[in-house]
Amino acid sequence: MPRLTDARKELRRAQITEAALRCFGRNGLERTSIADITAESGLSAGSIYAHYRDKADLVQSSAREVLAERAKVLSEYAASDTPPDPDDLLGRLTAAIDPVAARVGVQTWGEATTNPAIRGIVVDMTDRMRAMLHDCVTAWLVKVEHHEPDRARESAAPIAHRVMALYQAQLLYTALQSPPEETAS
Amino acid sequence: MPRLTDARKELRRAQITEAALRCFGRNGLERTSIADITAESGLSAGSIYAHYRDKADLVQSSAREVLAERAKVLSEYAASDTPPDPDDLLGRLTAAIDPVAARVGVQTWGEATTNPAIRGIVVDMTDRMRAMLHDCVTAWLVKVEHHEPDRARESAAPIAHRVMALYQAQLLYTALQSPPEETAS
């Protein structure tokens, strides 16, 4: 296995998706052209197509990355000895929102309404995040409020659902709040 | 003033936006071509451009219509003698969500992140709807819970904010839930 080669490959892919994400944040998923991404990344079109089958493939990888990033923060909370209460949990999530990621995230929602591949990614990530919230809230009920584990899991569900909803609304708010930085053009 | 002529003109415009909205619901704001709309409306490209300056103009009009439709339902609740409580209010709003409108609504969110004109429309409609929710909740606090009007308006604000957030999350959920109907293609 050429492990080092694979690592370099992944590094290039990351470099490309990062440039793509900046473009998406400015111009949107669809109005970003390959030319935009070549300009932003410093690479050429040929190079990009050597790492991604087509533009759809690149968009999917980028979307996955943005959404995964958002979910990452949560995992540690559930394992904590003193998990945050729901209000605190929502506050921390809200505070961690990055404006560019918020814009791209909301763009993926819009794209998901008509693009099955993107919908799959969004639904999967949303479900995953809700499950992690559920774990967080359960941990709080058990460790801080001293509920019985079984009952805790049950009563945590609607709370997690609400935290998720409020978080999504906040993400939308952030995305609409901050206008994308102007391109030099 | 040729009032009748104006009415006919508005009728045509409505016919076009309705066809456009069906296309948007299926294929999204950007992946809908003028050709798609001519096929869906039965009109020709020339006819469409006689009523709209360009595609952006058509998208804006359609977006405005979808969002206005959603706000319309609310106005009557605030005036009611027995305004619904917040939970009931949210339930009614949720029940009134149309799948196609939900998809197009979420698409406008995505578009709003990078398109100033659309952002203006979305923010305006969101603010307007939040204000109407505020009126509804205030009316409920005053007429049903018998709060004092001044205090009611104050305490209604955070409640309205939360109802709005939960409604938006529900809209997103609906938009992701229902796949667009297949095109005959």
Next chain:
DNA sequence: GTCTATACGATGATAGAC
């Protein structure tokens, strides 16, 4: 693997007849 140059298709928009 990365570049430059280019082919090809799609789409927004217009011209001009009726």
Next chain:
DNA sequence: GTCTATCATCGTATAGAC
């Protein structure tokens, strides 16, 4: 006002040299 036919532009993706 509506049509058909057409143009010009832009953007994806590829070919082929290095």
